[in-house]
Amino acid sequence: MEKTFKKIALLTSGGDAPGMNAAIRSVVRTCVFHKVIPIGIYKGYDGLINGNMTEMNARSVKGIINKGGTILKTARSKDFRKKEFRKKAFNTLKSNDIYGLIVIGGDGTFTGGLKFSEENDFPVIGVPATIDNDIFGTSHTIGFDSACNTVMDAIDKIRDTASSHNRLFFIEVMGRDVGHIALNTGVASGAEEILIPEENLGLDRLVQSLKRSQKTGKSSSIVVVAEGDNTGQNVFELKEQVSELDMDPNTQAIEVVKAAYTTFGSGDIEGWKRLHSDDLKFTVLGNIKTSGVHMGKDAVIKDVFNVIPSTWPGFKLTHKEIYSDGNMIFVHSDMTADGLDTETMHMFKVVDGLIVEFKAFDDTGSMKAIEQD
DSSP: OOOOOSEEEEEEOSSOOTTHHHHHHHHHHHHHHTTOEEEEETTHHHHHHHTOEEEOOGGGGTTOTTOSSOTTOOOOOSGGGSHHHHHHHHHHHHHTTOOOEEEEESHHHHHHHHHHHHHHTOOEEEEEBOTTOOOTTOSSOBTHHHHHHHHHHHHHHHHHHHHHHTOEEEEEEOOTTOOHHHHHHHHHHTOSEEEBTTBOOOHHHHHHHHHHHHHTTOOOEEEEEETTOTTSOOHHHHHHHHTTSOOOHHHHHHHHHHHHHHHHHHTOHHHHHHTEEEEEEEEEOSSSTTOEEEESHHHHIIIIITTHHHHSTTOEEEEEEEEEETTEEEEEEEEEETTEEEEEEEEEEEETTEEEEEEEEOOHHHHHHTOOO
């Protein structure tokens, strides 16, 4: 026989999560539609123990759907962990003719609700609302998606700063003992590393990964860390562990420029292209065959690289001194070819491990004198 409920209580417990008010609104309006009286319990299980409750109606939940937090307030109750207080909470419900309870919260809230239901043979429904996303049986708990979007927004802003200052950032996100937020936001934001409790890959692997990124010319990095990560260290301790890495932006930019000279000298065009931005601006001053402003890597290869061998046979560059000022690199080089022995100065601009601008201050008079058709 179907049991009829005249009153149903609802509460929010544990940490608040975006969407809790929307859940409260749905419960209250559904109760009103089915002619059931919804009773709101303030401050979670503590309010249930102490009888801190109020009758609700459709007007009670007007205009709350887009508000954060919870209008019923929330708290973590130490008393509810004790059987005598759970019994007191049951008596509170019974004395108010309430024969159903809806709890909105996360893992701790569900644990308390299950225990309460088993001990008192009392119907309890759990609505999963936690940013941690650690409730079995649902792919997305209420609040998880909003939390991920909030983290993504923060990472996007931090990445701008990391790129501008050539820095390594450790970003710690919530999640308690699970890494759902860290994993999802780390993948979506393209983080270099993600540290989560479910996989303890060790600090050594993290350090080696950052060193590999450094060697490829990457001058800024983002590492997303779940608060319950099993490396046993918080983000401040991790920062100390990797402080020995040379993340100096000047060093990074210089290595990229050196690699550009090496790939050019060996004829490794693909290797050279990987070191340069698609929006490369390549300027050769003077009135020699390669002079002009060449936009893009393909234009440089066509109008400069392919022209040099036939115009100046035996052409060779050997860098002597390298100076840096942030992401601006200046190279003093010897320039030789058949019938040519002179010096030149080149300027590079390096951004995020890629050369975006080049300008050659060559001895164009000497070069013009030996140009071959």
